[in-house]
Amino acid sequence: MAKNFEDGVEDVQQALNAGREVRGHGPYGMLIGDERLEFRPVVIADPVPTRRQILEAGGVRDTVEHLLFLMSQNGLLLELGDGLTVDLRSAGVERFLVFRNDRSFRFELDDRVIEWGATRISGLTLKKLASVDPLTFAVWLDARGGKDRLIGDAELFDLSAPGVERFYTALRTITVKVNTRPHQVHTETLTFDQVVKLAFADAATTDSRVYTVTFKRGPASNPEGTLVEGGSVHIKDGMLFNVTFTDKS
Structure with a gap:
């Protein structure tokens, strides 16, 4: 997510990423996220804000009905209760999570x-x-x-x-069969090019060689059909692909 802090605002995350100490005075730019871990930038002046100050900086007015967590760089969450403060100049303090819950x-x-x-x-x-x-x-x-x-x-x-x-x-790990041969892949989707490469490791689409990919036994969203060049398809265990080519040379 791009942050657009104005000139003069200390970007706490940028300072940490650069390996330098966070400036000793505000204002400070930090990130506040929600239960989907979607973050947005906010600015706060106090280097040691209270729970209420952080919530209000994030647009929360009814602070009693909300929970605030500090999210450390390793992903650990620490709930901040009433009366507690956070020093924004400390290493790793740049992200918070807000929940509306009791x-x-x-x-x-x-x-x-x-x-x-x-x-x-x-x-x-x-x-x-x-x-x-x-x-x-x-x-x-x-x-x-x-x-x-x-x-x-x-x-x-x-x-x-x-x-x-x-x-x-x-x-x-999902096992699919391409031209009757089993292949293990580590993704929930496969592209046209990926399936063709599983069938023919040295495959290359040219003006004279065109590949056709069909599939069956797929998930409910796409149980069977044709995979076109540039497209992708959701996969599941046991899904079958058939890859053929036409050589026009």
């Missing part, structure tokens, strides 16, 4: 305990908190004695049930 929820993610301020959390947000590539990694709920459950990117998991939920991320 209590937090605890869960584990990759053996790390996290306090979360919203009742629900999406699979994509869990991946962001775990700092993994959302395209090649999946997140699972550890069922402890049962079958672990895949959490989809858009799924909103309810954290309000009793107990501490345990999630873990792992490299997603």
Whole structure:
């Protein structure tokens, strides 16, 4: 996300990325995010603001109904209660999360305990908190004695049930067959070029050689059809692709 701080505003994240000390006086530019980990820039003058000051800088007027968390560079969340202050000049203090809720929820993610301020959390947000590539990694709920459950990117998991939920991320592996040969891939989609390369490692589309890609046994969104050049398709385990070419030379 691009930040557009005015001249004279100390960009805290920029200072940290550059490996220099944060300036000793304000105003300071920092980031405030929501339960989707979508951040926006805000400016605050006080180098040691209170919880209320940070919330108000983020546009929150009814501070009693909101929770505020400091998000460290390694992804750990620390709830800031009434009366607590944060020194913006300290290393790693540049991002905050705001939730409209009256209590937090605890869960584990990759053996790390996290306090979360919203009742629900999406699979994509869990991946962001775990700092993994959302395209090649999946997140699972550890069922402890049962079958672990895949959490989809858009799924909103309810954290309000009793107990501490345990999630873990792992490299997603999907097996597809291309021209009857099995291939393991680590993504939820494949492009036309990727499928062609799986069929013919040295493939190159030219004026004289044209490839045709068809598929079947795909997910509900695209169970079967033709994949055109420049396009992509969602995949699942056991999906079948057939790649042929026409040589016009």
